[in-house]
Amino acid sequence: MRAFVLLCLLHASFAQRRNGWDGPIQGPSDVELAPGSECAAGLDSCSCCLILRDVSKLRTKLDATLARLESESSLATRSLGRLEAGRAAFSVSLLKDGGFRCIGPFGGDEVVIYEHVFLNLGGHYNGSTGVFTVPQAGLYTFAVTLHSDAGAPRSPLAACTGLQVNGRVAAEAREQNADDQEDSATAVVLLQLNAGDAVAVKLLKGCFLCDKSHYNTFSAFLLY
Numbered sequence: 001m002r003a004f005v006l007l008c009l010l011h012a013s014f015a016q017r018r019n020g021w022d023g024p025i026q027g028p029s030d031v032e033l034a035p036g037s038e039c040a041a042g043l044d045s046c047s048c049c050l051i052l053r054d055v056s057k058l059r060t061k062l063d064a065t066l067a068r069l070e071s072e073s074s075l076a077t078r079s080l081g082r083l084e085a086g087r088a089a090f091s092v093s094l095l096k097d098g099g100f101r102c103i104g105p106f107g108g109d110e111v112v113i114y115e116h117v118f119l120n121l122g123g124h125y126n127g128s129t130g131v132f133t134v135p136q137a138g139l140y141t142f143a144v145t146l147h148s149d150a151g152a153p154r155s156p157l158a159a160c161t162g163l164q165v166n167g168r169v170a171a172e173a174r175e176q177n178a179d180d181q182e183d184s185a186t187a188v189v190l191l192q193l194n195a196g197d198a199v200a201v202k203l204l205k206g207c208f209l210c211d212k213s214h215y216n217t218f219s220a221f222l223l224y
């Protein structure tokens with residue numbers, strides 16, 4: 001009897017594979033019931049046919065689970081693709097070359113064009129305009145470090161920049177005094193932004209920045 005039940009199970013397993021689940025189980029697919037066996041004679045009455053029915057139910061459930069898993073997996077793959085397409089991070093500094101140079105002062109606020117690009121993932125920082133265009137809504141981290149050199153001790157130093165979103169000031173970094181010949185300042189800020197927002201650093205009216213080896217930097221990345 002035991003061998004007989006096993007034979008029925010094998011038959012159920014392999015017979016259903018042909019028109020349903022096509023999973024990783026490998027083996028011959030043409031196991032036949034022994035001619036004249038109880039199962040072959042009366043499929044509805046024998047005890048092994050109850051087992052066949054259970055196996056069939058299990059298989060239906062397995063097929064449904066597999067279909068659900070496949071659909072969830074393709075959803076996850078699509079989300080990952082969107083995340084990769086929307087990634088945004090850049091880090092730039094004022095001067096491309098290593099020489100000492102100052103920019104400003106100007107009669108009004110001017111966008112700072114950071115020439116040297118350390119990193120521009122996604123290409124959302126425009127090196128000719130100095131503007132970062134937000135690729136997707138989210139929380140972004142920005143860091144602006146400025147540096148300037150008054151040229152001589154006790155000469156007036158005026159280093160001031162404003163981080164602007166769509167032309168409006170979000171944060172400023174400022175060093176205006178006559179105490180130091182050189183000074184640095186950093187502003188770090190987290191901003192909730194929308195796709196298409198334009199973010200740039202402006203050199204404020206009357207201020208000037210000096211650089212030699214990446215003293216002035218502007219960086220941002222999408223936090224989430």
Ligand SMILES: *[C@@H]1O[C@H](CO)[C@@H](O)[C@H](O)[C@H]1NC(C)=O
Nearest residue numbers: 123124125126127128129130
């Ligand atoms: C940078 O901005 C300029 C002026 O708007 C535009 O012509 C250029 O195509 C932009 N560059 C990139 C890489 O988007």
